[in-house]
Amino acid sequence: MELAVLNKEGKETGRKVTLSTELYAVEPNHHAIYLDVKQYLANQRQGTHKSKERGEISRTTKKFFRQKGTGNARVGSLRSPLQRGGGTAFGPRPRNYGFKLNKKVKAVARKSALTLKASDKKIQVIENLEMAAPKTKDFINIITALGLDAKKSIIVLGDSNKNVYLSSRNFKGSDVVIASELNTYSIMNAQNVVLTEDSLGKLENLLSK
Template sequence: MVDCVVKNWQGEEVGQTTLELKVAKEKTASHVVHRALIRQLANARQGNACTKTRAEVRGGGRKPWRQKGTGRARAGSIRSPLWRGGGVIFGPKPRDFETKLNRKERRLALRTAFFSRTNDMVVVEEFGDQFSKPKTKELLSAIARWGVDSSAKILLIVTEPNQNIYLSARNVAGLKMYPAHQLNIYDVLNADKIITTAAALAKIQEVYSDSV
């Protein structure tokens, strides 16, 4: 269990909340997180790279020159892999990179990864009502008041999607926003700083708890 300071819209400390998640044992934690990360990156691959073999390249049906008497090396087709414009030997073909990982292990990896980032986490009060309309400048000012460099890679976690916050945040390079129930391990580990609302933190503990 970790105690987290909660800040308000002005950046002042107004209370505390706790983060309690069941994580992997220290001896196996890095292995579990690594497996989940590799799975996400592999499943994101399109796997549509494709090259043609000599059987698929157009042309080359006629023997370029006779077998003997020319002084040149033997050649049976201008589409040989040795020739420019020929087929490709052992080139890539469309394939599925999907890797399976059971749900319990995925959740354990995400909890472990998220819990490991507590030192880089800033917990704030709900601030959706601060935006009557989208305003990137106001969001950047708030991030600075919370003690986070806006040029860093930031993961912003909210309870539910908010259109005004989303429109204010989408123009900030390096800032990604997710609802609490849609986290992924890559963005949790890749962010330099994580900003989460206290309500989102409670929802994370509810959604990703070991009992679910």
Template sequence: MEAKKVEVQLREDIFNVPIKKHVLWEVVKWQLAKRRAGTHSTKTRGEVAYSNRKILPQKGTGNARHGDRGAPIFVGGGVAHGPKPRDYSYHLNKKVRRKALKMALSDRAKEGRITVVEDFTFEAPKTKTAVEFLKSLGLDGQKVVVVIPEKDEVIQKSFRNLPNAIVLPVEGLNVYDILWANHLVITKNALQKIEERLGK
């Protein structure tokens, strides 16, 4: 399937804002922290499966004094100050996130890495169709984010097997994925929705 490019005028207040790297860094850091599972866990000396009997008398053996077998000093003992399950997410102001999204889009626009295409649909979920679509834009083999107006299972399944392509609905558009991509392909309808979302 061939993509049809569209000539459009990108809004200055969204696609041409000053870029502040520290703001982008702050938002990427926040996104990655939010994605962390935080399921890491270790057992303390109170949780390992050992008796808490003192392993040798305090005095008289000539050995160093020890308590039970589960002490952190022994192999197989508990871990001192080890990781426990925790939530890594934290709050980041909406205004900062919004600004960063505009900055990321502006960065790609300034480098000429945004292509706007006519809205499209695929008849059936086929990777071959997705490859042809990207080839027609000269983007095969590049890291691409395709932005569509809303979730479309057929389109998303078609691109799913391509390691260098991500399909995002407008509501899922984010700084990390924009900066990851070499190129953004945005449908005409999706562009309109982006302008509605960020141009308030």
């Protein structure tokens, strides 16, 4: 698949790039995408939820009422889950929701996600982004020129660029990541994927291993 390289004004530069068939034209593995997205979302969970059990409740140990003669059932402790203000039975405990996923499965998931975007013509290639200073207005102008101002998009850079990142931070409609940090969730969550020229080679090196 050949794509025209666009400049920051959204116009064609006259150059074209050929997307690798190993990354953008594979047989999509939907189950691998599901597993990778599931692991990403699981890792976002803090897992700090906690409720007090009967052994952690601070209440008097005095017997509630006498054992016999009242007609009521025997009450052993006010900390019991049956009592108002007592502990919680089988309540949540802190835990780690993360799980292991093989590197090859994650690579297949990212290739599948990129293939789906390419087949839907939702991938654009632009020349390398350079910004003299962090300025959100300039970043929004680039997004608008690419026709993505009303769409959720992700821009993939080859290397870290502080000015581009800071310029995009206040614009909620688009995310900026470097090629080594691109994940399946980000690809699938975005309506359009914008790749810089230098990110193409980085992605090929990362995903073709």
